[in-house]
Amino acid sequence: MSATTRPSLLLRRYNAGQRLNHWITAITFLLLTFSGLALFHPSLFWFTQFFGGGTWTRILHPYIGVVMFVSFSLLALQFWHHNLLSRNDVQWLRQIRDVVQNHEDRLPEVDRYNAGQKLLFWVMIVTIPTLLITGVVIWRPWFAPYFTIDTVRIAALVHAVCAFVMISGIIVHIYAALWVKGTIGAMVRGTVTRAWAAKHHPGWYRRVIRGEDH
């Protein structure tokens, strides 16, 4: 294959700034997941070793959380308009069995994102700000003393529930990237193949080929 034909086979899906933004969010997410789970269930307390012990885990977690919130907010500002649900998305979700069985040909046309990706986006939109707010309420020693004990209790529970929903969602997100071959390149090198785009995101593919905006 000659070098000249190569670029034409690849389509740009994310630019360098978006990739950097995504991976800052991803890295902070992983740090938060491990440090947070360490303090959630005793069987996972050993995760504190990654952070220099229990006290360091407690100190670092909220600061990393603020970084993730800012990083995710920048992602959300760039991508929210691609994630509005359409009628096709409802049909796509009804056929979730076809989705998991790899019967993609039976599904309604997908644009830049499929309904699963959009739902994940909105789950993050709900959980991440909630995690920030409840996280501030339980943040010791700085902010928790300003709230009543009942408020701190509720915040701790809501924080744990949101974290659970978010982590479960991201597990699906990571798995989907491994399952649908050719996806990871989109976020690593910024490109996907034409075949990948035509198969998984035909609506988006046609717009890109016509030279329209992403």
Next chain:
Amino acid sequence: MALQSLDILRRSATTTPSPQQRQTTEVAKLIDVTKCIGCKACQSACQEWNDLREEIGINEGSYQNPHDLTANSWTLMRFAETEQNGTLEWLIRKDGCMHCADPGCLKACPSPGAIVQYSNGIVDFHEENCIGCGYCIAGCPFDVPRLSKKDSKVYKCTLCSDRVAVGLEPACIKACPTQALVFGSKEDMIEHANDRITDLKERGFENAGLYDPAGVGGTHVMYVLHHADQPQLYNDLPKDPTISPVVSVWKGIMKPLATAAMALTALAGFFHYVTVGPNETDGDDEEHSA
């Protein structure tokens, strides 16, 4: 203070049994509020024995000093003025850790061994394992643990576990001039309390009673109250304290279920991959792009 190591009934954030081969007698401190004269000898004795000093504060128009429990003041005389039986009553309650049989602090604590409960009923903080998260503050139904500004560790009454371990009574008991504070086996303390309650009833306090709240499994610090029907009169002593249902969900049922659900979600992904398999684009297109 880890002096008793063979009689640990429960240890925070630990899912296997703790060393508990030795069974000790269940102890209790009985605080007879009706005999207390508010001299604060117990407060001084506590700081003396534990070698802590409270900062000099300011007078806010009450005998209560300091104004609240702190990381240095593990016990505090709380003063309340109320009108009961048609007359002014000055109710003085020695506040501090209640040493619950079902301790909310221990349930909430995420750090293994930062909070332990001995078989004699004492609930103790081991500050060297404390990470400073303050979950115990959310867990406690009595608002007792205090986070130190100096080291971000929590402190509270130990019921002088170090003294009790070697057969001594707690320092506050030793200092009390009116025997409003007594210490012994929980059984003996209940018996002693019942004698006092009978006496109080004969003297016109018909609602006198023992405060040993069942909602937290009973406590190892108990009160004799003249108005046991209204514990809130005594500076908001809770009427029916329990571990908050919010804490019970968070550190009870949700903890194993959510952890299992996350693990199963990841496992489901793996099983999907090895059964249904990856979603690939047609071979020739993949080759071109490779």
